[in-house]
Amino acid sequence: xxxxxxxxxxxxxxxxEDVTLDCVYETRDTTYYLFWYKQPxxxxxxxxxxxxxxxEQNEISGRYSWNFQKSTSSFxxxxxxxxxxxxxxxxxxxxxxxxxLIFGQGTELSVKP
Amino acid sequence: EAGVVQSPRYKIIxxxxxxxxxxxxxxxxxxLYWYLQNLGQGPELLIRYExxxxxxxxQLPKDRFSAERLKGVDSTLKIQPAELGDSxxxxxxxxxxxxxxxxxxxxxxxxxx
Numbered sequence: 001x002x003x004x005x006x007x008x009x010x011x012x013x014x015x016x017e018d019v020t021l022d023c024v025y026e027t028r029d030t031t032y033y034l035f036w037y038k039q040p041x042x043x044x045x046x047x048x049x050x051x052x053x054x055x056e057q058n059e060i061s062g063r064y065s066w067n068f069q070k071s072t073s074s075f076x077x078x079x080x081x082x083x084x085x086x087x088x089x090x091x092x093x094x095x096x097x098x099x100x101l102i103f104g105q106g107t108e109l110s111v112k113p
Numbered sequence: 114e115a116g117v118v119q120s121p122r123y124k125i126i127x128x129x130x131x132x133x134x135x136x137x138x139x140x141x142x143x144x145l146y147w148y149l150q151n152l153g154q155g156p157e158l159l160i161r162y163e164x165x166x167x168x169x170x171x172q173l174p175k176d177r178f179s180a181e182r183l184k185g186v187d188s189t190l191k192i193q194p195a196e197l198g199d200s201x202x203x204x205x206x207x208x209x210x211x212x213x214x215x216x217x218x219x220x221x222x223x224x225x226x
Contacts (some may be wrong), residue, residue: 004155035214043202045156045217091155099144099211100169103155 002027004094006104013082014112021077021107023092029053033095034068034075039106040088051075082111115139117218119205125224131193134221138186138207145182146215147190148204156204162188163211195225 003026013019025034036048049059051068059066063083067076079086089106096102118137126132138145143164148156159178161169164185173180177196182188192199202222206215 033212037217042219043222044219045204045206047214047216050214093155095212098169099161099208100158101146101148101156101215103157105153106155 002029002032002094002096002102004092004102004104006092006107008107009105010108010110012110012112015084016081017111018078018080019082019109019111021079021090021092021109023075023077023104025073025075025092025094027073027094027096029097031097035093035095035101036066036075036077037091037093037103038088039091045091048077079109082109084111084113087111117205117207117216119203119218119221121221122219123222123224125226126195128197128225129194131191132195132223133192134190134203134205134223136188136190136205136218138188138205139216142207142209142216143185144208144211144215145188146204146206146208147180147188148206148217150202150204150220152201159190159203161211192223195223197225199223200225 005024032053034051038046063080065078089108091106092104093101145162147159150156160173162182180190202220204220206217208215
């Protein structure tokens, strides 16, 4: 069965620190997609990135970067030089071939000034 | 472009009463999802539509929950009768198809008293 584990429930950092959010997944499918979403206090889930299982290239978007390692079934997310506005709950998700998104429990990131 | 629109944002009802939530997906998005999010948890799929067809409703408690997507556009999720345990956030999302990223609405926070 598919499963997503985000072992870090809460992380607290001081502004400008780098922070990495861990995500480990389980699936028997050879084709799948991985996602990261941000959920600020307003409640809306904001899409950040989608990765397919055949593309292990790391990706960088501004202060955000993602490290996909199939060998360890991990899809970690790093925020460089964190800012207060980065404070939110971050969810990692796995998409089954049928399209159903399976979410992890989320990591609550608190960035203090 | 408008995002996914949900209404109402908040709803408080007494147990055993009926309640309905409405969702307007992004224009052109064929796939529509209803997710349930309990406090401190990741969202869990209730039902997924491809156009007007419900293709995955295995997690929908059919004894009290129902959903419809008329004409393959807007969707309504209904609970009748509501129970205390139904208190949660109900999220609607849409995507171009089942392989692309889903965009979420702000959700409806339901409180059953």
